[in-house]
Amino acid sequence: MFEFLFKRPGDKPAGPQGAASEQSAAAGNSVGQGNQQAQARRAEQAAQAKALAGNEAAAVELILRSEFAEVRLAAAEYVQAQPLLEQVQQAMRNTDRRVAKLMQSRLDALRHQQAEQRQAEASIAQAQKLLQDEKLTPNQVADLDRQWQVIAAGSALSERFGVERRALAARLEAQVSLQRAVIDALAAVRRLAAEARPGDEAGRAAQTEQLARLQAEHVAHLANAEGASLPRHLLSDFELAMSQTQAALAQAPKAAPAAAAVHSAAADMPAGSDARPAAATGETPAAAPHAAAPAEGANGDAAHPPHGTADAADAHPPREKHKATPADKEANRHFMELVDALEAALQQGQLHIAAEHDKTLKESKTGRLSQSQAERLAHVRAELKRLGDWARWGGNVSREELVKAVEELPAQGLPMSELAKKVGSMRDRWKALDSVSGAAPKSLWEKFDAACTAAYAPAAAHFKHLADERHTNAAKAQTLIDEVSALIARGVSRPLPADAAAGDAPGTLPHTYDWRAMASSSQRLRQAWSRLGTIDRKDKKKLDAAFAAAMAELMAPLEEQRKIEVARREQLVEEVGKLNPSDRNTIETLRRLQESWQEHAKALPLERKAEQALWQRFRGACDAIFSKRKEHAHAADAERRSHLHVREDICASLESATFEGEDKAQLNAMVKALRDAAAAWHASGSVPRAAEQKIEQRYKSAVAALQSRADAIRRRASAAQTTAMREKLRLTQALEAAIAAPGEIDAADWSARWQALPALPGDFERTLRQRFEAGVKAGAGNGRGAYATALEASRERLLEEVLRLEIGAGIDSGAEFARERLKMQVEVLQSSLKSGHKPDGHATQFLQLCAMPALADDRTATRIEQLFRRLGAEAK
Numbered sequence: 057m058f059e060f061l062f063k064r065p066g067d068k069p070a071g072p073q074g075a076a077s078e079q080s081a082a083a084g085n086s087v088g089q090g091n092q093q094a095q096a097r098r099a100e101q102a103a104q105a106k107a108l109a110g111n112e113a114a115a116v117e118l119i120l121r122s123e124f125a126e127v128r129l130a131a132a133e134y135v136q137a138q139p140l141l142e143q144v145q146q147a148m149r150n151t152d153r154r155v156a157k158l159m160q161s162r163l164d165a166l167r168h169q170q171a172e173q174r175q176a177e178a179s180i181a182q183a184q185k186l187l188q189d190e191k192l193t194p195n196q197v198a199d200l201d202r203q204w205q206v207i208a209a210g211s212a213l214s215e216r217f218g219v220e221r222r223a224l225a226a227r228l229e230a231q232v233s234l235q236r237a238v239i240d241a242l243a244a245v246r247r248l249a250a251e252a253r254p255g256d257e258a259g260r261a262a263q264t265e266q267l268a269r270l271q272a273e274h275v276a277h278l279a280n281a282e283g284a285s286l287p288r289h290l291l292s293d294f295e296l297a298m299s300q301t302q303a304a305l306a307q308a309p310k311a312a313p314a315a316a317a318v319h320s321a322a323a324d325m326p327a328g329s330d331a332r333p334a335a336a337t338g339e340t341p342a343a344a345p346h347a348a349a350p351a352e353g354a355n356g357d358a359a360h361p362p363h364g365t366a367d368a369a370d371a372h373p374p375r376e377k378h379k380a381t382p383a384d385k386e387a388n389r390h391f392m393e394l395v396d397a398l399e400a401a402l403q404q405g406q407l408h409i410a411a412e413h414d415k416t417l418k419e420s421k422t423g424r425l426s427q428s429q430a431e432r433l434a435h436v437r438a439e440l441k442r443l444g445d446w447a448r449w450g451g452n453v454s455r456e457e458l459v460k461a462v463e464e465l466p467a468q469g470l471p472m473s474e475l476a477k478k479v480g481s482m483r484d485r486w487k488a489l490d491s492v493s494g495a496a497p498k499s500l501w502e503k504f505d506a507a508c509t510a511a512y513a514p515a516a517a518h519f520k521h522l523a524d525e526r527h528t529n530a531a532k533a534q535t536l537i538d539e540v541s542a543l544i545a546r547g548v549s550r551p552l553p554a555d556a557a558a559g560d561a562p563g564t565l566p567h568t569y570d571w572r573a574m575a576s577s578s579q580r581l582r583q584a585w586s587r588l589g590t591i592d593r594k595d596k597k598k599l600d601a602a603f604a605a606a607m608a609e610l611m612a613p614l615e616e617q618r619k620i621e622v623a624r625r626e627q628l629v630e631e632v633g634k635l636n637p638s639d640r641n642t643i644e645t646l647r648r649l650q651e652s653w654q655e656h657a658k659a660l661p662l663e664r665k666a667e668q669a670l671w672q673r674f675r676g677a678c679d680a681i682f683s684k685r686k687e688h689a690h691a692a693d694a695e696r697r698s699h700l701h702v703r704e705d706i707c708a709s710l711e712s713a714t715f716e717g718e719d720k721a722q723l724n725a726m727v728k729a730l731r732d733a734a735a736a737w738h739a740s741g742s743v744p745r746a747a748e749q750k751i752e753q754r755y756k757s758a759v760a761a762l763q764s765r766a767d768a769i770r771r772r773a774s775a776a777q778t779t780a781m782r783e784k785l786r787l788t789q790a791l792e793a794a795i796a797a798p799g800e801i802d803a804a805d806w807s808a809r810w811q812a813l814p815a816l817p818g819d820f821e822r823t824l825r826q827r828f829e830a831g832v833k834a835g836a837g838n839g840r841g842a843y844a845t846a847l848e849a850s851r852e853r854l855l856e857e858v859l860r861l862e863i864g865a866g867i868d869s870g871a872e873f874a875r876e877r878l879k880m881q882v883e884v885l886q887s888s889l890k891s892g893h894k895p896d897g898h899a900t901q902f903l904q905l906c907a908m909p910a911l912a913d914d915r916t917a918t919r920i921e922q923l924f925r926r927l928g929a930e931a932k
Contacts, residue, residue, distance in 0.1 A: 091711055091761065098124050105130040116140050119155065120147055128155050135159070138166050153746075176209035176217065183220035190284045192231065197224050231285045238277050238286060241270050242294045249301040264305055271298065288468075296457065303453055391420055392429065399436050407447050410440055444494065451489045455496055455504065458482055458489075462507040472518040479512045522590070529589045533599045536585055540606040543577060571660040574614050578607065579661075621660050625670045628653055632677040637684035646681060693744065700743040703751050706733050710758035719769045726766040730759060780814040782924060784824050787813070789912055791831045796844045796911055801835030823907045830909065843909075850910030857905050858916060860884065861923050864901065869919070 101122050108115050108131060115134040122128050128148070132155045135144055145159035179200060186196055204217060248263050248270075274294060277283060394417050401410035414437065425433065462482050465475060486504060490496065496504075585603055628649055635642050653674060661667065710733055715722040743751055791806055810828055815821050834843030859880055862869045869877050902923070912920065 091757070098127065101127040102130070108134050110134055112137055112140050116144055119144055125152055125154070128152050129158070132158050136162070138163065141166070172208050173210070173213065175207050176204075176213040179204050179207060180213065180217050180220060183217065183224060187220065187223055187227070192224070192227050192282075192285065194228060197221075197228060200224075227282065230280075231282045234277060234280055234282050235286060235290070238274070238290055238294060241273055241277070242290070242297055245270055245294065245297040245301050249297065249304050260305060267298075267301055267305065274298070296461070299457065300453075387420075388425070388429075391417065391425075394420065395429075395433055395436060398440070402436065402439055402443065407440075407443055411444070414440055447494065451494065452496065452500065454489055455486065455500055458486060459500070459504045459507055462504065462511050465511040466514070472515045476512065476515040476519070479508050479515070483508060526590050526592050529591045530595050530599065533585070533588055533591060533603065536581060536588075537599070537602050537606055540581060540603070540610055544606065544610055571614060571617055572658065574610075575661045578611055578614065581607065617660060618662055618666075621656060621662060622666065622670065624656060625653070625662075625674065628656075629670070629674050629677050632674065632681065635681055637681050638688055642681065642685070646678060650678065696742055696744045699741040700747055700751060702740045703737060703743060703755065706736050706740070707751065707754045707758050709733070710755075710762055713762060719772060723766055723769045723773075726762055726769070730762060730766075733759070776814065777816060781816055781820060781824075783813050784810070784816065784828070785906060785920075788824055788828045788831065789917065791828060791835065792847050792909060792911060795831055795835040795840055796847055801832070801840070803832050803836040806832050806835075819903055820906065823903060827907060827909050847909055847911045850908060851912070851916075854905075854908055854910035854912060855916060856880070857901070857908060858919050858923065861901055861905060862919065865923060867919075867922055 101118065101124060104118055105115075105127050108118070112135050115131040118131045119128045119135075122131070129152075132144065135141055141159045141163050145156055145163060148155040148159065182203075183200060186192055186200065189196075201221075204221075209217070245267070248267055251259075251263065277286070278291075394413055398410050398413040398417065401407075401413060417433075462479070465478055470478065486496070591599065632646065632649055635645060657667070662670070710729065713726075713729055715725045715729075717725075737755060742748075787806075787809060791801075794801060806828075810825075816824065831843070834840055859869055859873060859877055861867075863877060863881055863884065905920075
């Protein structure tokens with residue numbers, strides 16, 4: 057009752073119902089209890105997080121049901137399995153950023169590790185596949201090693217890869233050893249072919265045995281597990297060398313008797329006989345039919361004597377002797393020099409040079425030769441014929457091998473260029489054999505020519521197709537040049553639309569041409585020119601020059617405009633560099649500059665290199681702006697986080713605040729704590745937006761809890777003061793009633809009863825005390841009767857004041873006072889209208905009522921009690 061009398065500026069406004077205050081107190085108590093329960097749950101869940109001991113399922117359950125961030129973070133340290141990490145990350149993505157980031161980082165690490173493991177397993181599988189491959193090359197192993205170097209694999213996978221890699225290394229070593237063995241065998245076969253000599257039976261048997269051994273080793277080499285890795289050319293060279301060596305060893309027994317017969321016939325001729333050796337005369341004696349057999353088997357015409365002047369040179373000297381002239385001596389000397397050169401060429405094995413010298417000897421003129429010179433000439437020519445016969449035989453054998461090699465070319469599937477080179481080299485070797493071994497038989501030549509023609513047919517068709525393509529490409533090139541010329545003739549490009557050509561601002565694109573279409577056309581033409589393909593060299597230079605000149609003329613205005621556009625792009629880069637990262641409008645300006653860049657890039661594309669360089673500069677400048685803004689944002693975030701910590705400390709201090717002493721001291725301490733917390737709260741600054749609502753709610757809850765405690769103290773003080781006021785008013789009324797009644801007044805007793813009651817605040821204590829002391833003084837002195845008369849006289853005035861207060865408070869006065877109440881209401885209304893002032897407040901009127909000494913009957917006392925309750929309820 058009468059709490060409005062003690063109302064202070066910081067108190068909450070009065071409500072119409074007293075129950076509202078009680079509900080607020082109950083809410084404050086419930087908030088305090090809720091904070092205590094939250095602290096208890098926090099401690100319990102923190103203990104559960106410490107007791108997890110690696111139990112991931114329990115950790116996930118605790119994270120999902122806990123409402124405390126530090127508990128969730130502590131439990132998240134135990135989650136390691138990928139499914140549980142994904143579950144927690146999905147659940148905490150929008151709830152707890154720290155836990156979500158921790159889960160995401162662990163998921164990224166797991167996925168990276170799994171990717172590395174998959175790559176390592178793929179490399180191991182590739183190594184196993186290479187081990188199973190029939191043809192293993194070092195390049196494949198090198199690629200595998202480079203692939204493995206960038207993989208961070210575990211020890212188990214590294215050990216598995218090491219096993220496979222050592223197996224691959226062993227295979228490569230086996231391949232190298234096998235190729236080296238085949239190369240050594242090829243060298244040995246070629247040595248056997250070079251060492252084959254006719255007439256050496258013992259040596260030939262050893263050579264045949266060694267050749268058979270080499271053939272067996274070659275079969276073993278082919279059957280080796282790495283036989284497929286042997287180069288084809290090495291195998292073909294070995295087969296060719298083997299066949300040539302076998303043919304040489306097979307023909308040696310046949311050539312030996314013929315050579316022996318020729319030497320024996322020459323040795324059996326009597327001295328001074330007119331008969332001449334068959335090799336010197338060119339005739340075929342009956343005693344030497346076998347000597348010519350090899351030559352006849354080779355070309356069928358070796359038995360015919362050569363045409364020349366050998367008979368003239370070997371003719372019997374004339375019977376008449378004449379003196380030789382100096383000219384004859386000089387001719388004879390020159391003739392013998394040619395014979396010396398012929399003999400030297402034969403000794404060096406240069407048969408074709410020897411044949412040229414013999415041809416020169418037959419065409420030269422000389423004087424009469426001596427007997428020794430004639431015999432020497434005959435011997436040299438015989439040796440030349442013998443070696444020629446052997447050369448023709450060996451040449452035909454080689455020609456047969458050439459025919460066989462050419463016939464095998466189509467089955468080898470060689471590339472066309474290599475096939476053409478092979479056929480050309482075969483023809484060159486045939487011509488070389490003609491110069492060394494003489495002309496080949498016609499049938500053999502026709503067979504060789506047919507084989508070469510058949511082998512070269514695919515290459516000829518291929519080269520013809522390429523030639524046709526070159527002619528077609530030349531026609532396409534001319535078409536492109538004509539297209540460029542047509543673009544130049546009709547004004548380079550189509551004009552822009554009318555709305556795009558409405559005036560040119562400085563630094564903007566001219567409206568004369570559609571630069572984008574021009575750039576697109578030039579790029580398309582250049583790409584088409586680069587994809588033309590091969591053209592004949594004699595035409596390509598001319599076409600390239602024509603296309604370059606046409607494109608230069610076409611691109612001249614575009615290049616000029618591109619220079620302007622490059623300057624504009626550089627200006628945009630400079631504008632970005634001048635922006636202030638901390639300005640509020642920087643992002644909008646930067647977005648506008650980026651849109652301007654895109655518009656210019658669409659309107660006029662630059663050369664790719666220049667475009668990329670400028671774009672990198674522009675993007676770098678934009679990234680620098682964003683980076684600086686990000687740094688500022690991080691600093692602001694850190695500052696807001698520090699503010700959040702300050703506010704959390706404020707909330708914690710309010711939540712844990714304790715006060716000692718009497719109610720008044722506690723109330724003062726609470727008010728000071730609330731005032732200091734409010735000042736610190738407003739001075740702390742902004743906090744992160746995500747935590748703003750939560751911390752605000754926490755602060756309001758803490759303030760409400762402390763305010764509720766202060767209100768409870770105030771209510772207790774107000775109730776105590778109201779009770780004291782009621783008791784003192786009743787005591788005063790009882791004293792006045794005692795004064796009006798007969799009997800003694802014990803002033804000391806009444807004063808003691810007054811002192812036993814607590815003091816009232818302000819004017820009420822002074823007013824009631826003055827009224828009480830006046831009654832005590834009148835009751836104990838001589839003026840008791842006069843004071844009693846005055847009290848009785850004030851009865852009517854008291855009733856008027858009570859009725860006036862009831863009208864102002866809206867309290868029913870009873871049916872017996874209806875007329876007086878109506879009359880007073882009219883008077884109060886008229887008085888307020890005349891004076892223009894509002895009537896005094898309830899507190900002032902009630903204070904005046906308390907100051908009025910008057911006797912009050914039970915009915916009036918009851919009405920005063922009703923006023924007291926009503927005014928007290930309104931104050932509450």
